[in-house]
Amino acid sequence: MSTISKPRFRAVDITFVGMFAALMAFGANITSWAPFLQVANIPLSMQPFFAILAGLLLGSRLGAISMTVYMLIGMAGAPVFAQFSAGISPIFGGSGGFILSYIATAFIVGKIVESKSKPALTTFMIASFAGITTIYFIGTNYMYFAYNLWLDFDMGYATAWKVMAWFAVKDIMFTIFGALIAPRIYHTIKRTSRISSIQTKAS
Structure with missing residues (x-):
């Protein structure tokens, strides 16, 4: 007897992944028209907001995939x-x-x-701040090593963190905002995904 394997990605999953990859592209260049909105050649962007929102709304698997797709599109x-x-x-x-x-x-x-089976606002807030901490930790340390090891630019470790302090207020504000709006969108996406799953099983 042959068995039909379930598709690894549903149409709704592909849609959400593509949407967040597009949002990342938008967020990266929202301030490109204003060159003065830069510190150490790093422009202000909405990318941390969208990256965290991807994890909040899509979950670990699809959220990470959407960010990977964004990176691969750019590398291509x-x-x-x-x-x-x-x-x-x-x-x-x-x-x-x-x-x-x-x-x-x-x-x-x-x-x-x-x-959490039923994540509350506190969960979204904790997850959001874990996300912005991850971004700053990886991004700032990478920036320090990049400038000092292969970009031939002398930057002190404390200076690297001082540079990123210019962005911290904006990112913290958007982190809080994202955590506040995420619960309602999250439950809407869950309902949409549940309906999609039922339709897929019925077809």
């Missing part, structure tokens, strides 16, 4: 990184660690939300 040549850059070089630049951190962030955030 689409101008989706900050300042409409693309290719491999941005990964090895000062902000490359942040691109990599978004994958880990979405995964960790998603895991925290998934640890």
